Amino acid sequence: MAMAGAAAAGRCLLLSRPSPLRLRLLRAALSTAAPTLTPTSAPAPPPRHELLLERLRLRHLKDSSSPGSPNLPPRGKAARGGERTSQHPQQGRRVEAAESFEELGLGEEVMAALGEMGISKPTEIQCVGVPAVLDGTSVVLGSHTGSGKTLAYLLPLVQLLRRDEAMLGMSMKPRRPRAVVLCPTRELTEQVYRVAKSISHHARFRSTMVSGGTRLRPQEDSLNMPVDMVVGTPGRILDHIKDGNMVYGDIKYLVLDEADTMFDQGFGPDIRKFLAPLKNRATKPGDQGFQTVLVTATMTKAVQKLIDEEFEGIVHLRTSTFQKRVATARHDFIKLTGSENKLEALLQVLEPSLAKGNKIMVFCNTLNSSRAVDHFLTENQISTVNYHGEVPAEERVENLNKFRNEEGDCPTLVCTDLAARGLDLDVDHVIMFDFPSNSIDYLHRTGRTARMGAKGNDSQL
Incomplete structure (x- = not known):
């Protein structure tokens, strides 16, 4: 049944009536130490799904600022210990939205690339990130999934590369990139590389991609040509450095995309190994150091x-939507009893959505x-593709292409949380057959839909 207040944040669907005991326990959980009010003055309790979402969000955000304000550290706060961060003009206050990318300081070449992409107005994270990166500030850019973070760092980086060529006489050299973008997965690496290639049609710079799961020789050949930017996974980039296919000498810009994933899922040692020579080089007289995003x-x-310890004095810039569920997504919570078949319930949710032509x-x-x-689902004549750790890397890429196909031959992607981060997919409906174990995974899963202001639907069994 529809819950009160569902129009604001979604619906809660009950497939069975709760037992009297369960209702008593719920009322006890919602009760407080405040005196009991009369029925005429008692406010309606929040819908259960709103309580759940808020509880999930607050579990990992106990140190965050009050809701509705940007999640930025106050001015003058120390980054670690007693050290104070260098304050960026946008840190600690709400950023005014720009009407065009020109207002952010981007030049003609980059603007031409944006025109070819059909992008005219920057998102909130782009309004925050582009000026900060252009100013040479080392920053952490935090914003919800699907908000345009890739362009928020690639656009200014490309302009900085072109500026260095004009002012410092720097140019492309074999095996000596000036910018490196580290990504946790091959799929995200390919995604970032595609965006970089789109920009390079107008901005005239060369990028290449190196990641695990593919042959080394083609990557070696690519690195032996003049290159400005390398996009890759940490392990494979370290392999090329070890083999002499890539050197640190000219690296001036470093990006860690999906940084939380890399530090949270075991990439820390590889990142520190990559950083050590850069930090050592930066201590030498006359070295200009490097900028980190x-x-x-x-x-x-x-x-x-971990980040504040590894990157001392780095500035945290976060949008008002950081670590919050996307407002344009509807959340449906479907409650099942132990006697019901969960797979059958999935089919009841899935089939009407497929009938509307949705990608799920x-x-x-x-x-x-x-x-x-x-x-x-296959037994019920529903075409699916898979995406999880036991699917070989090349097959995962092939499955994603089938899912993206506009002809809709495989509109259903069955996956684990490996597909929850970094992938830019056109998804109309996310169904959680299994409820995630923490709020971070919940936010990443729901972030696969309702991207860049589009509408979407999330269903939880």
Whole structure:
């Protein structure tokens, strides 16, 4: 049944009536120490799904600022210990939205690339990030998934590369990139590389991609040609450095995309190994150092502590939507009893959505759950593609292409949380067959839909 207040934040659907015991427990959980009010003056309790969303969000945001304000550190706060961060003009206050990219300081070449992409108005994170990166500030850019973070750092980086050529006489050299973008997965690497290639049609710079799961020789050949920017996974880039296919000498700009994922999922040692020579070089007399940009959609306290320790004095710039659910997505919570078949319930949600022509992602917590869902849907004549850790890298890319296909031959992607981060997909409906174990995964899953202001739907079983 529809819950009160559902028009503002979604619906809560009950497939069975709660037992009297469950209702008593719920009332007890919602009760407070305040005196009991009369029925005429008692405010209606928040809908259960709103309580759940708020509880999920606050679990990882106990140190955040008050809701509705940008999640920025106050002016003068120390980045670590007693050290104070260098204050950026946009840190600590709400940023005025720009009507065009020209207002952000971008030049003609980059503007021409944006025109070819059909992009005219910057998003909030682009209004925050572009000027900061152009100013040479090392920053952490935090904004919700699908908000345009990739362009927020690529656009100013390309302009900085072109500026260095004009002012300092720097130019492309084999094996000596001036900018490196580190990504946690091959799929995100390819995605960033495609955007960089689109910009290079007008801005005249050369980028190349190196990632695991593919042959080394073509990557070696590409690095042996003059190159400005390398986009890759940390392990594969370190392999090329070890083999002498890439050197540190000219690196001036470093980006860590999905930085929270890399620090949270075991990439820390590789990142520190990559950073060590850069930091050592920066201590030498006459070296100009390097600028760092970290990009993230979520941030736990533990990861933020690691970042502040690894990048002293880095400035955190976050939009008002950082670590909040997307306003244009509708959230449906479907409650099941133990006697109901969860797979059948999934089918009841999935089939009407497919009939509308929607592209759908079905998230599972484990490989076994993902296999069971895929088998069940296939048995019911629903075409699916898979995306999880046991699918080979090349097959994952092929499956994503099938899912993206406008002809709609495979409109259903059955996946684990491997597909929850970094992928820019045109998804209308996200269904969580298994509910995520934490709020960070919840935000990343729901962020696959309702991207760049579009509408979307999230259903939780």
